[in-house]
């Protein structure tokens with residue numbers, strides 16, 4: 001049985017370090033700050049138990065403490081074996097109303113044991129990143145479902161998984177697709193993934209982007225972000241796609257588009273963002289240049305076939321912290337970051353998405369949890385879009401915090417927009 005983190009790790013130094021990281025994040029999260037104020041006053045979550053599986057680092061800790069400030073009892077664990085910051089987990093565990101089970105570097109068994117520990121708090125609301133918590137509840141604790149009001153899902157892969165569950169009639173409570181909101185997807189997936197993936201790769205390797213050939217697998221929201229930011233760092237960007245319109249979009253944005261079998265020969269750095277498996281496989285490794293970097297920015301570690309790479313290698317060694325070299329029999333070295341796991345969160349120095357971006361994503365999470373508490377009964381089992389007014393509420397809080405004012409439609413403009421009689 002997994003113990004809370006403060007009973008696993010000695011705490012004084014970790015506590016202080018985690019609290020310092022949280023304080024910095026808190027200072028840069030005006031949306032959560034504003035929601036905290038209203039939650040503290042209104043206690044919307046009194047009597048609720050919130051179970052969370054997310055990347056346990058400073059920004060997530062602020063979301064968690066804001067939910068606890070609204071009266072919830074919160075139990076949290078990680079959603080990736082490598083993304084937890086132990087110091088933050090310890091600091092979070094010390095927050096009133098919060099129990100954290102998250103620990104960095106767990107194996108599969110420990111990972112799922114910690115999820116079980118969260119479920120044993122018998123959550124009434126779940127907040128997931130990737131769907132492992134929802135899935136475990138459905139598989140192993142279906143008797144809890146009756147008392148669950150609903151849940152929220154943070155990421156593309158999780159929403160995809162939930163929709164597949166719903167289509168099979170296997171999703172038994174309502175889930176908000178937080179990922180699909182404009183306030184999340186247009187900022188977090190694009191700017192967040194772009195900036196933080198490139199930052200993690202650069203810091204882990206101490207290598208430059210300028211002049212590199214960077215191959216981006218997939219041109220969805222995350223791929224667009226990675227491709228644009230890499231181009232902004234003076235790299236030459238190659239995109240691989242399976243979807244005709246996305247391929248065309250990438251082409252019209254000025255990127256080279258080609259199959260991975262061709263791109264494999266050209267790339268210096270490979271970053272997968274597809275959410276699918278087997279994007280870089282056996283035959284591609286044969287074509288790659290000596291010294292290439294391989295990184296994955298999709299939720300699960302299935303995009304680069306590391307088993308195939310491992311069996312091809314005559315030797316593997318840790319080239320740098322967070323970077324494993326695989327030496328081929330012809331002497332070429334292919335370097336994999338973070339064991340092929342989410343590169344922006346899973347290398348030892350990764351920090352995840354920038355704070356401002358997560359303030360938006362987690363602002364949407366927080367108002368969705370509030371919506372579940374207030375109106376959960378009106379949502380049936382299945383995947384739900386987040387009501388647009390909630391997404392706009394988060395945008396408005398952010399604009400106000402930034403001191404940015406906008407125009408409003410005049411009555412005449414509104415009337416014009418609503419009428420169809422006008423013409424040439």
Ligand code: RBV
Pocket residue numbers: 055057059060129130154155156188192299342345351352353358361
């Ligand atoms: N993400 N979280 C962070 N807490 O630092 N960084 C990225 C963090 C989320 C992001 O919203 C994305 O949808 C998800 O991680 C992928 O697991």
